[in-house]
Each structure stands twice: as C-alpha cells, then as structure tokens.
Amino acid sequence: MTNPLLADWTGPFALPPFAALKDEDFGPAFDAALAQARANIAAIAANPEAPSFANTIEAMERAEALLDRVSGVFYNLAGADSTPAREALMRDLAPKMAAFASEVTMNGPLYARIATLWDTRESLGLSPEQARVLELYHQMFVRSGAGLKGAAATRMAEIKERLAVLSTAFSQNLLADERDWFRPLAEADLEGLPEFVVAAARAAGEERGQPGPVLTLNRSLIVPFLQFSPRRELREIAYEAWVARGANGGASDNRANAAEILALREERAKLLGYANFAAYKLETEMAKSPDQVRALLMRVWAPAKAKAEADAAKLTQMMHADGINGDLEAWDWRYYSEKRRVAEHDFDEAALKPYLSLDAMIGAAFDTAQRLFGLEFRPLEGPFYHPDVRGWEVTRKGRHIAVFFGDYFARGSKRSGAWCSAMRSQSRLAGEVAPIVVNVCNFTKGAPALLSYDDARTLFHEFGHALHQMLSNVTYQFISGTSVARDFVELPSQLYEHWLEVPEVLERHARHYETGAPMPAALREKLLAASTYDQGFATVEYIASALVDLEFHDGPAPQDPMAKQAEILAAIGLPKAIRMRHATPHFAHVFSGDGYSAGYYSYMWSEVMDADAFAAFEETGDAFNPEVAQKLEEFILSAGGSRPADELYTAFRGKMPGVEALLRGRGLLEEA
Incomplete structure (x- = not known):
C-alpha cells in the first residue's frame, strides 16, 4: 500500500491525511524524503550551467519540499502527542537530520555557487525580496561552516550531530519527568x-x-x-x-546533557572564529552583542528587584500574621500574593474564571483578528491528529488564507508549555501555498474549560504568532512567517496580548459560561487595575533566567552549569523567595534546541517594541484603528524576514523605541 505521507494529499486544503497515518509510516517516509532531498541537492551542486538565482537559490527552495512536508507533520505530532514509537524515531532522526543539514551547508560546490551569486549580486537584477533571500542563504552557509576545511569541517559536522542527539534527549527527559x-x-x-x-x-x-x-x-x-x-x-x-x-537523578537527569551542550556550542563558535557562542548567536539578531543584551536586562533588573523586595516584605508580614515564623519561601510567594491581591484589589482569581471560558477566549482572539485584519474563521470537521484538536478555515473576503488548528488541553503525551508551529508555511514560488498553523497549549480540561487570566493571555500570545504565519505574504518559504530574528519573533505575539486588556474586548467576550452575562464592570475594572500586580516577582524570575542563559554562553562553557547558575544568581542578588522561571535542567527554551540559546532575553527585547507598537493604536484613540492595523500587517505580519527587523519596525513606527514604555507597562517606571 502507498505510504500516505508520500502520496499526494488530495483532501480539503491539502491537509495531512491524519486518519490514515500510522507511526510505522514515518520512518520509511523520512528515508524516502531524505533520499529525494539529497538527490536534488546533488543535482544543484553538479549543475554544469553557470549559477543563477533560479538554478541555485530557487532550486534549493524546492529541493526539500517532500522532507518539509513529512517533517511538518511528524515534529508537530511528536511534541503535541508523543508515543513510544515517535520518541524512538525522534532519537533515531536527530543525528540523521543533523548530518543531512551539514551535508547541505558544507557542500563545497554548492557553497561555491552561492558565493559566486553573492559576489556578483549587484549585476543579477534581483528584486528586493530575492536580494534578501540570497543574503540570508549566504549568511546561513558561512555561519554553518561552509568555509571550513579538513579536520575542522569534520569536527563541525560531528558537533552538530551530537547537539541534535543531546537536545532530543533533553526534551524527552523533561517530558518523562513531567509525565511520571x-x-x-x-x-x-x-x-x-x-x-x-x-x-x-x-x-x-x-x-x-x-x-x-x-x-x-x-x-x-x-x-x-x-x-x-x-x-x-x-x-x-x-x-x-x-x-x-530534569534533576531527579537516573536516566532522565539533564544536568550532564546541559554541560555537554554548552561545551559543544562553545567549540562550534570557536571553529567559526568567534570568541564564544553568545557572540556567534547574537551577531544576526537585533541586539547584535551580549553587552547590548546585558544592558537591557540590567536596566530593568534594578527597579524590578526593588519592587520584588518591597513585595516580599509585605508577604512575609502576612505569613508571620498567620503564625508561621521564619523566612518567606518560594512555595509561599504565590499563596500570600494571591491573598494580598484579594485584600488590596478586592480581586479574586476564582471569581474571574467563570467569565473566561476557553470558547469565549477563542472567540475573542478571532473577533479581534476580524476587526483588525478582516479575517474570518469557519470550523472544520476532523478527524485531526488528536480528538482534542479543533480546526478552522481562515478566509478574508472569501479568499482562503490558512488552516488553523487549536490543540489546547494538557495531556501526558504533550510536552509542557505553549507554542505555535506550522505544518506548512506560506510561499508562492510553486504557486500559492497557504499555511497550516498550529497553536498548542496546556490548559486544564473541563466542562467547560475555564481559563485563568494568565491562560487567556497565553492563548492571545500564541495566536499572535499564528497571525504572523497566517498573514505571511512572501514568495520564498525561507523568509516566510516567523522566519525572522529571534529577538523580533516575539513582537507579534506579545503585541497581540494587549488586545485582551482592551475594555470593549472583555465587555464583548468575557461572559459567564452559564448565564451569558457580561463580566461585571466593577470586576473588569479591578482586573485591569491589577494588571501590573506582582510584576516585580514576574520580572525578576524571568530576568534571572535570561541572565543565566546569557552568561552560560558569553564566556567559557561552565563544566558544572549548576554551580555556574548559583554563582550568577548570587552575583545579581536574586531574592531568596524567588527562583529562576526555568532552572537549567528544565530550561527547554535553551537546551531543547538552539532556538532560544543565548536568546531567552528576546521576550524582553520584543516587549520594548510591543509596548511602543500598541501605543501606535492608543495614540489614535482607537485600539482597532484601520490605518495602523494595515501598517502593522504590511510591515510586520506579512513581511516575514524580507527585510532586517529594525528596518521593518522603523517602517511601521518611524523609529526604534526606548525602554520606558516597557517599564511603564510593568508598573516599574516609578522605581527606575
């Protein structure tokens, strides 16, 4: 029988044939897809014709189409609905996929073709988008080690394969601890x-x-x-x-994995001539250098720590009043902070949840997208990859834009956290290819599911990423959607969170799940008034993690990451009752792949922009101003990586912002 992963997908919107997929299909599909991709790359490298943008770059854009298709399905399922077979295949694939990537980016004849195009780029008559794609391909090859020879090239390939194995093990160990x-x-x-x-x-x-x-x-x-x-x-x-x-001893302990990952990253950076991994990683980001990152984090650290310490003193008094002596501990903070919030703001999280049903918040996110960008959402019938998954067709003025999947509930087969991914990315090179976008969350299942306000913000955050994918409007997949600088990728998601705080959004959608009554105005006002409550705590636990990530990579790799972590936290004076948001053994952002390594700061870097970007709407007096929304789509959401991030933001807003809007938004400006 034909492997459904390799056959044409002829169903509605060319969706994967989820009902026909079996775990045993994926291994053979990857074998076939890798063989096809290798043959295509070899043909490009051996092409006797002089290199052109069409026969080299555009050919590479097409070369891995089948592999992209198979990978897009498998890695989404492996993260959101793992099985023992999928976990075993991930372990098997990790070195194979890394080896293939090294074969491509370290292919001498292929790199020579790209280098020739780069050297003659001014005479090629490229469009701005093509020029950008060529720049990024050349940059990718250089930074991957295409210029290395002999033993250095061999060692680089070995490092990449080992890093892939270690990152996969880190993720699976974390899932095992969470599941067990x-x-x-x-x-x-x-x-x-x-x-x-x-x-x-x-x-x-x-x-x-x-x-x-x-x-x-x-x-x-x-x-x-x-x-x-x-x-x-x-x-x-x-x-x-x-x-x-990740730190419980035994087979799922991640501490040794983290140490080896850090050492290999440093070695990789030095093979390419960089002082350390942070210098290598940040070169292509908006921040450019570790010093720039450190300056931002420490600018916010001082007022955040002062606020957190003042809050800790009040919480300690409350604990002592309960007859509990001694110091406030990390497991006390949320309990006494909740009691203080009720006392000071007359605001109870439990009273809020009946107005924040999952369906209502999905409706709020969709309605906001309709008012801003004219998008409409029509429910689709499954089956999809899991019974909990819901699907929608996204259209605008009758035109198909995307398929959107929402996978919202926690389960043992799903890794923790929340994320957005694309089973298929938007492009136009081979005709109009519409994206298939997935939001994955870990909300508690219920009848109905009721969200906390933090859960609702998460839903809006991930849907902001989804809009970045769905509204992408570029020719080349290489720069599609969220293919942007890491410290720019969080801008659309964090910006979208702001609409959850718009009173008319809450008034329209935050309705009691039983009666349909709107959230009382007094409760809504208390919610918004408390929006900066406990931001000292939230900011401190985040920056502690971001600084540990930065210092791990900005210098010699620590032989004992846990000792180095303790040293960094002691140096900045982390308050006793607050811990890192993500300690090293479960810091998946940093160790489950290279995505956020030396880059966890990017949430705050993007927050500087998202506060300023929402101000563009506020300055008009209309959170749904159509002219500003059109500019947001044109220069941010549809542009992908077609221009450098600072150029895109400046085109939208006129200039780059300062940190004041962030401090004001977190309620920290008065201590600055």
Whole structure:
C-alpha cells in the first residue's frame, strides 16, 4: 500500500491525511524524503550551467519540499502527542537530520555557487525580496561552516550531530519527568481550593487512571494549587517537584546533557572564529552583542528587584500574621500574593474564571483578528491528529488564507508549555501555498474549560504568532512567517496580548459560561487595575533566567552549569523567595534546541517594541484603528524576514523605541 505521507494529499486544503497515518509510516517516509532531498541537492551542486538565482537559490527552495512536508507533520505530532514509537524515531532522526543539514551547508560546490551569486549580486537584477533571500542563504552557509576545511569541517559536522542527539534527549527527559510525577490528593488536601482547581485535579486523576484527584506538574494545575492551597507542607512538596524536573537523578537527569551542550556550542563558535557562542548567536539578531543584551536586562533588573523586595516584605508580614515564623519561601510567594491581591484589589482569581471560558477566549482572539485584519474563521470537521484538536478555515473576503488548528488541553503525551508551529508555511514560488498553523497549549480540561487570566493571555500570545504565519505574504518559504530574528519573533505575539486588556474586548467576550452575562464592570475594572500586580516577582524570575542563559554562553562553557547558575544568581542578588522561571535542567527554551540559546532575553527585547507598537493604536484613540492595523500587517505580519527587523519596525513606527514604555507597562517606571 502507498505510504500516505508520500502520496499526494488530495483532501480539503491539502491537509495531512491524519486518519490514515500510522507511526510505522514515518520512518520509511523520512528515508524516502531524505533520499529525494539529497538527490536534488546533488543535482544543484553538479549543475554544469553557470549559477543563477533560479538554478541555485530557487532550486534549493524546492529541493526539500517532500522532507518539509513529512517533517511538518511528524515534529508537530511528536511534541503535541508523543508515543513510544515517535520518541524512538525522534532519537533515531536527530543525528540523521543533523548530518543531512551539514551535508547541505558544507557542500563545497554548492557553497561555491552561492558565493559566486553573492559576489556578483549587484549585476543579477534581483528584486528586493530575492536580494534578501540570497543574503540570508549566504549568511546561513558561512555561519554553518561552509568555509571550513579538513579536520575542522569534520569536527563541525560531528558537533552538530551530537547537539541534535543531546537536545532530543533533553526534551524527552523533561517530558518523562513531567509525565511520571503525580501526587494523589486526599479530601483533606483539597481544603481551601476553589472548585475549578478541585475539578482540574479530579480530571487529572481520571487521565492518570487514579481513583481520586491528583496533583500533576501541568502548569495550569500546579500554579493555582500553589496560589490557593493553605497546606504549606503540600505546597513545598509540589513546588520542589515542579522545579526539580530534569534533576531527579537516573536516566532522565539533564544536568550532564546541559554541560555537554554548552561545551559543544562553545567549540562550534570557536571553529567559526568567534570568541564564544553568545557572540556567534547574537551577531544576526537585533541586539547584535551580549553587552547590548546585558544592558537591557540590567536596566530593568534594578527597579524590578526593588519592587520584588518591597513585595516580599509585605508577604512575609502576612505569613508571620498567620503564625508561621521564619523566612518567606518560594512555595509561599504565590499563596500570600494571591491573598494580598484579594485584600488590596478586592480581586479574586476564582471569581474571574467563570467569565473566561476557553470558547469565549477563542472567540475573542478571532473577533479581534476580524476587526483588525478582516479575517474570518469557519470550523472544520476532523478527524485531526488528536480528538482534542479543533480546526478552522481562515478566509478574508472569501479568499482562503490558512488552516488553523487549536490543540489546547494538557495531556501526558504533550510536552509542557505553549507554542505555535506550522505544518506548512506560506510561499508562492510553486504557486500559492497557504499555511497550516498550529497553536498548542496546556490548559486544564473541563466542562467547560475555564481559563485563568494568565491562560487567556497565553492563548492571545500564541495566536499572535499564528497571525504572523497566517498573514505571511512572501514568495520564498525561507523568509516566510516567523522566519525572522529571534529577538523580533516575539513582537507579534506579545503585541497581540494587549488586545485582551482592551475594555470593549472583555465587555464583548468575557461572559459567564452559564448565564451569558457580561463580566461585571466593577470586576473588569479591578482586573485591569491589577494588571501590573506582582510584576516585580514576574520580572525578576524571568530576568534571572535570561541572565543565566546569557552568561552560560558569553564566556567559557561552565563544566558544572549548576554551580555556574548559583554563582550568577548570587552575583545579581536574586531574592531568596524567588527562583529562576526555568532552572537549567528544565530550561527547554535553551537546551531543547538552539532556538532560544543565548536568546531567552528576546521576550524582553520584543516587549520594548510591543509596548511602543500598541501605543501606535492608543495614540489614535482607537485600539482597532484601520490605518495602523494595515501598517502593522504590511510591515510586520506579512513581511516575514524580507527585510532586517529594525528596518521593518522603523517602517511601521518611524523609529526604534526606548525602554520606558516597557517599564511603564510593568508598573516599574516609578522605581527606575
């Protein structure tokens, strides 16, 4: 029988034939796709004709089409719905895919063709988009080691293969720790928990095959447990299990993996002539250098730490008033912070959730996109890759734009966190190719699913990434959608979060899941008034992680990353009751691939821009101003990587912003 991954996909919108896919299809499909890609690359490199943009760059754009198709399906499924077979194949594929990438970027004749085009670029009559694509291809080959010879070239290939193996192991170890840990909860352990937390614990118990409620390491369950449980000893057990992911000893321990990854990254950078990995990585980002990153983080660190320390003093007083002596601990912060929020803002998270059902927030995200960009969303019938997944066709004025999948609920087969990916990216080189975009979250399942405000922000954040993919309007896949500088990629997502705070969005969509009544104006005003509450804590835990990431890569690789982590945190004076948002053994952003390595700062770099970008709407007095929305689409959302990020932002806003808007948005400006 024909492998469904290799056959033409003739269904609606050329979607993958999910119902026909079997785990055993993927290995043979990758073998065939890799063989085809190798043959295509070899033909380009051996072409006797003089290099041209068409027979070299455009040919390369087409060369891996089948591999892109198979990879787009497999890696989405492997992250969102893993199985033992998929995990085994990921381990097998990691060195194979890395070896293939090295074969391409270190292919001497192929690089010679690209170098010839680069050297003669002024005479080629290229369009601006083509010139940019050529620039990025040349840059990719140079930075991948195309110019290395002999032993250096061989070692570079070995490093890439080993890094791929280690990154895959890091991710799978983390998933194993998250999947395997749970704690049964007796009825007495449910004391003080709102009904939505109890319901989530019971649902988690059902999923784990347990007779009663359980606590898991799913963020949407463990965070509200830490917020509301008065049982301090249980909070400590839960918190320590949460932060110990990847550091529990045994086969799933990630500490040795992290150390080896850091050492190999440093070696890779030095083979290419860079002082360290941070210098190599940041060269192509907006920040350009580690010093620029450090300057931004430390500019925000001082006021954030001062705010957090002032807050810690108040929370300690509250804890002592409860008869608990000693220091405020990390497992105490969320509990007493929630009590303080109720006391100071008369604002209770539990009272908010009935107005933030998942369906209502999906509707809010869609309606905002319709008002800003004219997009419309029509539900699609499955089956998709999992029964929980929902699908929509995205259109504008009757024209098909994209297919959007939402995979919102936590499950044991899904890695933690939230992300956006594309099973297929937009391009026009081989005709109009519309994207298939996926948002994956880890919300607690319910009937209905009720979100925290933080969950709702996550939904809007990931949908901002999805818009970057769906509205892409370029010819070449290489620069499509989110193929931009890492410290620019978070701009659309963080910008989109701002619309969740627009009063008319809440008024229209934040409605009680049972009665349909709108969120009371008083509750909405309390929510918005408390929007900067506890930002000292949130900013400190984030910057601590970003600085550890930066220092790990800006200098000699530490032989003992945990000791280096402790040294960095001591040097900046991390408050005792706050820990890093992501400690090294579970810092997937940094160690599950190179994406955010030396780049976790990029959320804050982008936040400087997103605060300023939303101000462009606020200055008109209309959060849905059509002229500003049109400029946002033209210069940011549709442009992909067609121009350098600073050029795109300046074209949208007129100039690059300063850090003041970020500080103001986090409620930190007065301490600056």
